[in-house]
Amino acid sequence: MTWEIEILLVEDNAHDAEMTIRALRKNNLANKLLHVKNGAEALDFLFAEGIYTDRHMENIPKIILLDLKMPKVNGIEVLQRIKGDERTKKIPVVVLTSSKEDPDIQTCYDLGVNGYVVKPVEFEEFHKAISELGLFWLIVNQPPV
Amino acid sequence: MVQQIEILLVEDSAEDTEMTVHALKRNNLANRLLVLKDGAAALDFLFGEGEYLGRNIKDVPKVILLDLKMPKVGGVEVLREIKGDERTQNIPVVMLTSSKEDPDILTCYDLGVNGYVVKPLDFDLFHKAIAELGLYWLIVNQPSQ
Numbered sequence: 001m002t003w004e005i006e007i008l009l010v011e012d013n014a015h016d017a018e019m020t021i022r023a024l025r026k027n028n029l030a031n032k033l034l035h036v037k038n039g040a041e042a043l044d045f046l047f048a049e050g051i052y053t054d055r056h057m058e059n060i061p062k063i064i065l066l067d068l069k070m071p072k073v074n075g076i077e078v079l080q081r082i083k084g085d086e087r088t089k090k091i092p093v094v095v096l097t098s099s100k101e102d103p104d105i106q107t108c109y110d111l112g113v114n115g116y117v118v119k120p121v122e123f124e125e126f127h128k129a130i131s132e133l134g135l136f137w138l139i140v141n142q143p144p145v
Numbered sequence: 146m147v148q149q150i151e152i153l154l155v156e157d158s159a160e161d162t163e164m165t166v167h168a169l170k171r172n173n174l175a176n177r178l179l180v181l182k183d184g185a186a187a188l189d190f191l192f193g194e195g196e197y198l199g200r201n202i203k204d205v206p207k208v209i210l211l212d213l214k215m216p217k218v219g220g221v222e223v224l225r226e227i228k229g230d231e232r233t234q235n236i237p238v239v240m241l242t243s244s245k246e247d248p249d250i251l252t253c254y255d256l257g258v259n260g261y262v263v264k265p266l267d268f269d270l271f272h273k274a275i276a277e278l279g280l281y282w283l284i285v286n287q288p289s290q
Contacts (some may be wrong), residue, residue: 089254089255090251090254090255092259092260100287105287105289106235106289106290109234109235109289110234110235112257114237114259114260115237115259115260115281115286116286116287116288116289117285117286117287118287129285132277132280132281132284132285133281133285135277135280135281136260136277136278136280136281136282136285137260137281139274139277140262140274140277140278140281141260141261141262142245142250142261142262142263143261144250144251144254144261
């Protein structure tokens with residue numbers, strides 16, 4: 001199994017996931033998207049464990065979109081694992097969060113996050129932000145392959 | 146005294162600088178832009194040394210656009226200095242390079258670069274890439290302070 005994924009979306013909120021996927025799809029950016037609903041499954045995917053043991057780890061996504069507030073393993077822990085492991089540290093990670101005041105922003109940059117996006121509350125703004133995020137990370141940016 | 150800068154563009158090619166500034170201006174993103182022509186000047190600016198002695202280095206740009214091939218101090222060296230110093234490591238840095246085949250891409254991601262952009266040769270594509278880069282890093286992304 002190759003699992004050639006371009007976007008790994010890690011998001012437990014069904015509404016936010018749907019809006020994110022819709023915005024990416026509108027820009028033809030969601031063809032190779034995998035949506036997982038918690039941090040534990042994201043780590044299983046990235047490190048080819050659990051239900052992903054057959055996956056080739058070297059097929060890395062172009063971008064990981066990582067929600068911060070999640071059950072089981074939260075976003076900070078997932079980021080820490082990704083950026084703390086030689087096999088995954090180069091993968092671009094953008095954190096998606098709901099609050100601008102979040103003290104987590106500093107922590108995330110300290111851990112080596114590539115980008116940090118506060119999800120706009122308003123629908124149009126949310127759509128625009130995700131579209132621009134998608135265009136930069138999937139079209140303009142050159143991933144480490 | 147320099148006013149607060151949002152974009153630090155470090156680029157020795159006059160032609161690339163002109164095209165980059167033009168694309169940013171068209172999107173109203175170049176109001177607080179500083180262009181420096183080599184890596185040594187960029188480090189002086191960021192660390193408040195040399196010509197920039199006394200600058201408040203806590204005023205960090207939202208993004209640094211860093212050309213890879215430059216005289217004196219090259220882009221990789223500048224990146225190493227930025228990401229290796231606690232005072233500057235959280236500033237988003239996007240490398241700009243002319244070659245997709247560049248072996249430096251993995252070095253840059255290892256050093257903690259935030260993004261890596263291959264400058265398109267075609268004028269329209271160049272313009273589009275810089276516009277999308279600018280929209281993402283100046284509007285969508287939340288910097289660390």
